[in-house]
Structures are given as C-alpha cells and as structure tokens.
Amino acid sequence: MSQNGRYRYPLMDHARESLQAASGRKLNDIDLEAAAAGELNPADLQVGAETLRAQAAIAAEAGFPELAANLTRAAELTAVPNEELLRMYERLRPGRSTYDELLEMAHTLEETYQAPVTAAFVREAAHVYRLRGLLKRT
Structure with a gap:
C-alpha cells in the first residue's frame, strides 16, 4: 500500500507484505521454499478478498x-x-430459475454472505431475464 493509503500496481511489488491469501497466510510467506517443504495448502493458493478489493x-x-x-x-x-x-x-443459466428464485438468491447473497454488489447484479439479471423471456417457465 502506498503512503497515502491507496494500493499501487503491481500489488506484488507494492503490497505483498500487507495482503493475504484466502487461508490468511501472508503473501510474503507463499514461495517456492514453502511449497517444496510441503507447508502450503490449497487455500494458500486462492486469492483473498482483500487482494481482490x-x-x-x-x-x-x-x-x-x-x-x-x-x-x-x-x-x-x-x-x-x-x-x-x-x-x-x-441457477443463473437461462431457463433455470424463476424471477422469484433469482430474487431469493439475491437476498441470500446480501443477507447471508454480505455481498450487496453481487446481489444487485443478480437482481439486475432477474429483471433482464424477465424482459427477454429467459426465466424458467412454471
């Protein structure tokens, strides 16, 4: 992270010490030596939410x-x-869900997983599916 609190590209050069993998392991601790020693697990190789943000x-x-x-x-x-x-x-594939099922998915994303941006995206998809006739026929 830069001195002004913003991230700079490339992250591996500028924020490696402050970012973590999905496992919580610091990116600095994920290297060939750790892999060769068998110290890494699959979650160590998955990107963490903060890195994506x-x-x-x-x-x-x-x-x-x-x-x-x-x-x-x-x-x-x-x-x-x-x-x-x-x-x-x-369920997001065309013809697999009703409008209400997509809205329920959005609700679950928002309430259970605290994913409001993704929930809004699913609500938008539900609306577009309705307009284009892509909803599951009941």
Missing part, C-alpha cells in the same frame, strides 16, 4: 469501472462456499 481499487482509479465492479463481486464471492457458488451459477 485492492485490485478493484486500482482498476477504478485507472478508469476501468467494469473491471473494478467484476473484481468487487469476486471479492464478495470469496465468502460463498464453493458448493453454494456452483449451485448459484447453475
């Missing part, structure tokens, strides 16, 4: 709001268990 901040500052929004949603989704995330992905 830092990347989102850099993208927004650089004038890439769509990328920043994608990275923000990705950061939020790190809180969702993989099995649930795959279930949600399946």
Whole structure:
C-alpha cells in the first residue's frame, strides 16, 4: 500500500507484505521454499478478498469501472462456499430459475454472505431475464 493509503500496481511489488491469501497466510510467506517443504495448502493458493478489493481499487482509479465492479463481486464471492457458488451459477443459466428464485438468491447473497454488489447484479439479471423471456417457465 502506498503512503497515502491507496494500493499501487503491481500489488506484488507494492503490497505483498500487507495482503493475504484466502487461508490468511501472508503473501510474503507463499514461495517456492514453502511449497517444496510441503507447508502450503490449497487455500494458500486462492486469492483473498482483500487482494481482490485492492485490485478493484486500482482498476477504478485507472478508469476501468467494469473491471473494478467484476473484481468487487469476486471479492464478495470469496465468502460463498464453493458448493453454494456452483449451485448459484447453475441457477443463473437461462431457463433455470424463476424471477422469484433469482430474487431469493439475491437476498441470500446480501443477507447471508454480505455481498450487496453481487446481489444487485443478480437482481439486475432477474429483471433482464424477465424482459427477454429467459426465466424458467412454471
């Protein structure tokens, strides 16, 4: 992180000591020596929410709001268990969910996983699916 409290690109050069993997392990502690010693686990190789938020901040500052929004949603989704995330992905495919089911998914994202940006995205998808006839027929 820079002296003004903002992240600078590339993160590995400027914030390596302050960022963590999904496991909580500091990025500085994830290296070839740790891998060779068998000290790493799969969560050590998964990106952490704070790293994604830092990347989102850099993208927004650089004038890439769509990328920043994608990275923000990705950061939020790190809180969702993989099995649930795959279930949600399946339900977002055209013809797989009703409007109400998509709104319920958005509610779950917001209330259970504190993912308001992703919840808003799902609500928007529900609206578009309704307009385009992509909802599950009941």
